[in-house]
Amino acid sequence: MRDHTFEGPAFGVLGPVVAWNESSHQIDLKGPRHRAVLARLIVARGRVVPVDVIVDDLWVDPPAGATSAIRTFVSALRRALEPDRAPRTKPKVIMTEGPGYAFQTAPDAVDAWKFERLVREAADSTPAQSLELLRTALQLWRGPAYAEFTEEPWARSERSRLEELRLTGVERMASTQLELGQAAEAIPDLDAHVTEHPWREDGWRLLALALYRSDRQGDALAVLRRARKLLAEELGIDPGSRLTDLESDILRRENYLDPVAAEQIFARVSAAYDRTLAAGSKSRLESTVGLLRSLAVAGGSGLETARNQRLTIIGAAEQLDDVELTARIIGNYDVPGIWTRSDDPRQAAQIVETAQRTLDRLPDGNELARARLLATIALESRGLPSDRGLECARAAVQIGRALDDPGLLVFALNGLFMQTFWTTGLASERDGIGRELIDLSVRHSLETFEILGHLIRMQALSALGQFDAAELHAETVDRLAGRHERPLAAVFTTWFRAMRTAATGAEAAHCEKLYEAAAVNLSDSGMPGLADGILPLAILSLRVWHGLPATFDATTQWGPYEPWARPHLLLAHGKVNEAAQAVDALPDPPKDLLSEALWCLTAAAAIAVGDSRAKEQARAALLPAAAEIAGAGSGMLTAGPVSFYLAKLG
Numbered sequence: 001m002r003d004h005t006f007e008g009p010a011f012g013v014l015g016p017v018v019a020w021n022e023s024s025h026q027i028d029l030k031g032p033r034h035r036a037v038l039a040r041l042i043v044a045r046g047r048v049v050p051v052d053v054i055v056d057d058l059w060v061d062p063p064a065g066a067t068s069a070i071r072t073f074v075s076a077l078r079r080a081l082e083p084d085r086a087p088r089t090k091p092k093v094i095m096t097e098g099p100g101y102a103f104q105t106a107p108d109a110v111d112a113w114k115f116e117r118l119v120r121e122a123a124d125s126t127p128a129q130s131l132e133l134l135r136t137a138l139q140l141w142r143g144p145a146y147a148e149f150t151e152e153p154w155a156r157s158e159r160s161r162l163e164e165l166r167l168t169g170v171e172r173m174a175s176t177q178l179e180l181g182q183a184a185e186a187i188p189d190l191d192a193h194v195t196e197h198p199w200r201e202d203g204w205r206l207l208a209l210a211l212y213r214s215d216r217q218g219d220a221l222a223v224l225r226r227a228r229k230l231l232a233e234e235l236g237i238d239p240g241s242r243l244t245d246l247e248s249d250i251l252r253r254e255n256y257l258d259p260v261a262a263e264q265i266f267a268r269v270s271a272a273y274d275r276t277l278a279a280g281s282k283s284r285l286e287s288t289v290g291l292l293r294s295l296a297v298a299g300g301s302g303l304e305t306a307r308n309q310r311l312t313i314i315g316a317a318e319q320l321d322d323v324e325l326t327a328r329i330i331g332n333y334d335v336p337g338i339w340t341r342s343d344d345p346r347q348a349a350q351i352v353e354t355a356q357r358t359l360d361r362l363p364d365g366n367e368l369a370r371a372r373l374l375a376t377i378a379l380e381s382r383g384l385p386s387d388r389g390l391e392c393a394r395a396a397v398q399i400g401r402a403l404d405d406p407g408l409l410v411f412a413l414n415g416l417f418m419q420t421f422w423t424t425g426l427a428s429e430r431d432g433i434g435r436e437l438i439d440l441s442v443r444h445s446l447e448t449f450e451i452l453g454h455l456i457r458m459q460a461l462s463a464l465g466q467f468d469a470a471e472l473h474a475e476t477v478d479r480l481a482g483r484h485e486r487p488l489a490a491v492f493t494t495w496f497r498a499m500r501t502a503a504t505g506a507e508a509a510h511c512e513k514l515y516e517a518a519a520v521n522l523s524d525s526g527m528p529g530l531a532d533g534i535l536p537l538a539i540l541s542l543r544v545w546h547g548l549p550a551t552f553d554a555t556t557q558w559g560p561y562e563p564w565a566r567p568h569l570l571l572a573h574g575k576v577n578e579a580a581q582a583v584d585a586l587p588d589p590p591k592d593l594l595s596e597a598l599w600c601l602t603a604a605a606a607i608a609v610g611d612s613r614a615k616e617q618a619r620a621a622l623l624p625a626a627a628e629i630a631g632a633g634s635g636m637l638t639a640g641p642v643s644f645y646l647a648k649l650g
Contacts, residue, residue: 015142331372378415533559597631
């Protein structure tokens with residue numbers, strides 16, 4: 001079955017050669033020769049295949065008129081694959097190029113190409129992400145590659161290459177399952193794998209290891225002995241060193257064979273930590289900040305734990321009445337931030353108050369601590385109407401440049417990013433911040449801030465409508481996040497790709513499904529400031545742009561976006577007078593990543609109810625962003641081009 005991430009027909013070669021139309025119905029590809037021509041062109045991967053080569057590949061002894069037959073087959077395939085193509089218009093899938101034909105389609109339109117992409121991405125992903133990518137990749141297989149053409153010389157090398165990739169993928173998935181502590185789950189697939197492919201020693205090794213970690217030591221040893229017997233009797237060779245060493249290590253019960261879970265390691269380290277450092281000691285407080293920072297970038301429960309403990313650590317530092325220690329405790333929590341709404345506004349306000357109090361007491365001369373406090377205030381003041389956050393961000397950046405401290409400067413630039421929303425239309429300015437973050441991070445190995453820089457550029461370029469360039473940054477984020485185990489980054493790149501599809505004019509119903517799929521990862525991300533209300537807002541923005549009614553379930557949770565949703569919900573139910581009252585009561589949107597989108601929702605509602613005052617306010621707010629795509633700068637959603645709304649506002 002095809003997926004829906006691209007337009008046009010989809011093709012399956014991981015099994016019998018088939019094609020599907022955009023409704024997921026199988027296309028009639030006529031006879032076996034037609035399918036052979038299509039398969040031969042797909043094997044060439046976009047390269048031109050001369051007609052005489054196709055003739056020689058399809059017939060051992062070509063009949064008279066074989067060349068004309070190939071042209072007839074191609075014409076029939078074109079009609080089947082592009083039934084709505086107007087006469088005498090250029091084909092989009094099977095192109096005539098010089099002496100032959102070339103097959104052209106989207107990278108994911110062929111299941112084999114998508115399979116290879118997923119396997120490549122898995123190699124640079126975290127274990128959990130890798131497991132899902134590999135599982136998805138292997139599910140694409142419906143049988144042997146190019147199943148109808150197993151005896152054809154032109155398909156042989158491609159079939160062998162794909163089969164080797166599949167077998168490697170099976171073994172990589174099993175290895176990832178072992179890494180994630182899912183030994184028992186890996187056993188059935190590994191058992192089938194070694195039965196079908198008994199000469200793959202790595203399959204035997206993984207199966208034995210999975211059995212051992214499932215408390216089946218005897219079965220593990222029996223598997224290794226079976227492998228030795230098969231290799232000796234069928235091939236006349238001894239097992240390699242990895243198998244023989246594993247057998248010896250299982251007999252000795254080597255510790256590495258049964259790795260301790262990360263939680264147990266953490267518990268042991270924490271116990272040793274408690275014995276070494278007294279509660280409330282300065283060394284303990286300072287080192288705990290590093291631990292909280294590591295937990296925060298891990299996302300999920302780690303981020304929640306770090307957030308819950310941060311105020312406690314700051315409070316303990318203040319009780320010691322050591323202002324420079326307190327400054328370090330506050331300022332050394334340099335966890336990058338990309339979303340402009342706080343996960344815990346009350347806590348953020350308390351941290352800002354404490355940081356300002358500490359800043360006022362800090363002795364002259366400690367510019368590093370001063371800058372880190374200023375950057376903290378800028379970060380924690382995100383989305384607030386006061387100018388104080390912007391002032392602090394600029395001052396922190398100035399000190400960072402003067403001290404020539406890259407670690408300080410990237411933290412300060414993050415604070416400046418959070419404050420670069422004092423008016424709409426500042427995507428280019430934020431793109432510049434992203435550029436500098438990437439440059440500094442690459443030169444000084446600041447991987448977490450390098451990821452941040454690429455995320456900022458992904459957002460900013462999206463606002464400017466440069467989606468291909470934004471995609472390159474999204475791909476870099478995925479690669480870096482996989483390598484450095486930063487799982488939260490995938491939340492943003494997944495949403496970006498859903499938003500990109502929406503922004504390029506795809507059908508609204510399809511885009512809503514993409515948004516809903518992206519939202520699955522939000523529930524356990526540890527980022528309530530992002531998750532709260534973002535899915536219905538994304539769908540509402542799409543419907544308003546497309547002129548569709550804002551019909552939603554009465555239980556929909558709008559979070560902080562309820563004021564901007566209410567007029568549209570009332571209009572959808574024909575309650576124009578109540579909608580007008582709701583428009584009149586609308587507050588100005590927060591100055592953040594969603595400012596342009598919320599102003600566009602305001603504009604659309606004001607136009608619908610004829611509120612001249614609200615229309616003029618929206619027009620004035622949106623003018624600086626006239627060249628941008630509303631909401632796309634968030635990387636999460638879009639309400640369409642700002643110019644679309646300005647034209648309606650007059």
